[in-house]
Amino acid sequence: xxxxxxxxxxxxxxxxxxxxxxxxxxxxxxxxxxxxxxxxxxxxxxxxxxxxxxxxxxxxxxxxxxxxxxxxxxxxxxxxxxxxxxxxxxxxxxxxxxxxxxxxxxxxxxxxxxxxxxxxxxxxxxxxxxxxxxxxxxxx
Numbered sequence: 001x002x003x004x005x006x007x008x009x010x011x012x013x014x015x016x017x018x019x020x021x022x023x024x025x026x027x028x029x030x031x032x033x034x035x036x037x038x039x040x041x042x043x044x045x046x047x048x049x050x051x052x053x054x055x056x057x058x059x060x061x062x063x064x065x066x067x068x069x070x071x072x073x074x075x076x077x078x079x080x081x082x083x084x085x086x087x088x089x090x091x092x093x094x095x096x097x098x099x100x101x102x103x104x105x106x107x108x109x110x111x112x113x114x115x116x117x118x119x120x121x122x123x124x125x126x127x128x129x130x131x132x133x134x135x136x137x138x139x140x
Contacts, residue, residue, distance in 0.1 A: 003030075008123035012129060022128055023124045024038045048117045059071065061140075074114050081114065081115040
C-alpha cells in the first residue's frame with residue numbers, strides 16, 4: 001500500500017494583482033507529521049496564480065519526498081479544486097498553463113482534491129504570508 005501524503009496549499013495576493021506568494025505544507029497522513037513547508041515569493045501576481053503555484057510547489061515537494069506516494073490535496077480555493085477535478089473549465093491562459101504543469105507532475109500518481117474552509121487551511125496560509133513578508137522563497 002502506497003504512503004499517503006497530504007498537501008495543504010494556499011496562495012495569497014495583497015491586492016489582486018499585488019504582492020503575492022504561495023505556501024504549501026506536506027504532511028504524512030498516518031502520523032500527522034509535517035514533512036515540509038514551501039514558500040514561494042511571486043512578486044506581483046494574482047491570487048489565482050498564487051493558488052495554482054502553491055499546488056504545483058506542493059506536488060513537487062511531496063513527490064520529491066516519496067515519488068510513489070498517493071496524494072490528498074486540500075485547498076480553500078474552490079476554483080482550483082473544481083478545475084483540477086475536471087468539473088470546471090479553465091479559461092484563463094495563466095491558469096491553464098499552471099494546471100497543465102500540475103497535471104504533468106501528477107502523471108501516474110493517485111490524487112484526490114478536497115475543498116476545505118479557509119480556517120482549515122491555516123498552515124498553508126501562514127507559509128504563504130511568511131513568504132510575502134520576507135519577500136523570498138524558502139523550503140524549496
